Amino acid sequence: MHSADNPPYITRFAPSPNGPLHLGHAFSAIVAHDLAQASGGTFLLRIEDIDGARSRDRHAETARADLAWLGLTFEEVPAQSQRIDSYRSALDRLVAMDLTYACTCTRTEVRTAQKAQGLSPETYPGTCRNARRSLDEPYAVRLDMAKAAALTGPLDWTDRLSGKHRIVTETLGDPVIWRKEEPASYHLAVTLDDAADGVTLVTRGTDLAASTPYHRILQELLGLSVPIWHHHALLRDIDGTKLAKRKGSPSLADRRLAGEDGRAIAKRLRAGELPSGISLR
Incomplete structure (x- = not known):
């Protein structure tokens, strides 16, 4: 149920299909999914597949399977290659x-x-x-x-957590x-995509907060709708660096194929119960 203070948000998860998803992606997707669900809104999946030869259809298919395994329901919108x-x-x-x-x-x-x-x-x-x-x-x-x-x-731009x-x-x-x-x-693609998809709450990690002023300026120049942002904390390794595909962080697909319970993993992430050596900050 939504109210004037909690509108029906349209959120999105927008992975690049250049490698498998890991727990950091799972947390980000869960944040976007749950905020949409709690407000009676819509959670979108958008595949950001314009990273040249690094983009692979098989990674997009794996991402869809991973989200379903986590128990997340979504509506898929056109991929960036179609835009x-x-x-x-x-x-x-x-x-x-x-x-x-x-x-x-x-x-x-x-x-x-x-x-x-x-x-x-x-x-x-x-x-x-x-x-x-x-x-x-x-x-x-x-x-x-x-x-x-x-x-x-x-x-100005407004963050749901930190204000204006x-x-x-x-x-x-x-x-x-x-x-x-x-x-x-x-900068240009994500700004246009969010407006075209009607996204009203942009959820992403704090590492991308520095990009938001550029996106807000592009919105103003191009006459686009202006969402609210929600920059969430990141899952980090013991050395303080964020989980990343290039670092070989354990993939969701490996966990799924090994028979782990995706919904149970999602429940633990929601509760802040993180694997040893991983923190949220």
């Missing part, structure tokens, strides 16, 4: 607004310039901002944050919105 035209249309709009520029920098060049200028890893050093780059070589497209902020004016946040644009870098290898970057 490329919408991304390109949004890019064209931002280009027409003179808010973008081509960037030919490699990651190594960006890191070197950041170190030389004493910048944070999130801040682009501005190498290509005022340069004329040859479009005959591979390039990414960046959003000029200074121009964008001048157009949007002051903006004012965006300080001076601390933001110029994010990539279109990748060299195509297509859209995470």
Whole structure:
């Protein structure tokens, strides 16, 4: 049952099919699922499969099986690979607004310039901002944050846990919105997808909170709906780092195929009963 203070949320879980899911993914999916269910809302599954050759259909199928094994019911919406035209249309709009520029920098060049200028890893050093780059070589497209902020004016975003946040644009870098290898970057794709899917509560880990100001600005520039966010704590290893596919964290599929009870695992995660060596923070 929902009320004026607890609306029927539309939430989503949006895994990239570039590897198996682990307990960290399970916790994130459970948070989104339970918030939707408790409010009488809808829990969506969206497969974010535009990570080039790393995306695999078999990982998407495994993710669906894992969610069902955990006892989570969901409605699946179109995968990102089916939305490329919408991304390109949004890019064209931002280009027409003179808010973008081509960037030919490699990651190594960006890191070197950041170190030389004493910048944070999130801040682009501005190498290509005022340069004329040859479009005959591979390039990414960046959003000029200074121009964008001048157009949007002051903006806020609201987190369900931590309240209202004012965006300080001076601390933001110029994010990539279109990748060299195509297509859209995470920032542009997820912002458009959430609006298209009617998501009203964006649930994700605290590690992604730094991305939210960029998404809020893109929403304003493109006239998109504005959700509430819910940045939850992360499951972390004993060394304090978050669980990750690349670290070989035990997969849900392995647990499922070994005969473990997925619903029991979900119940323990809800209760904060975590395996030895794993904490929630």
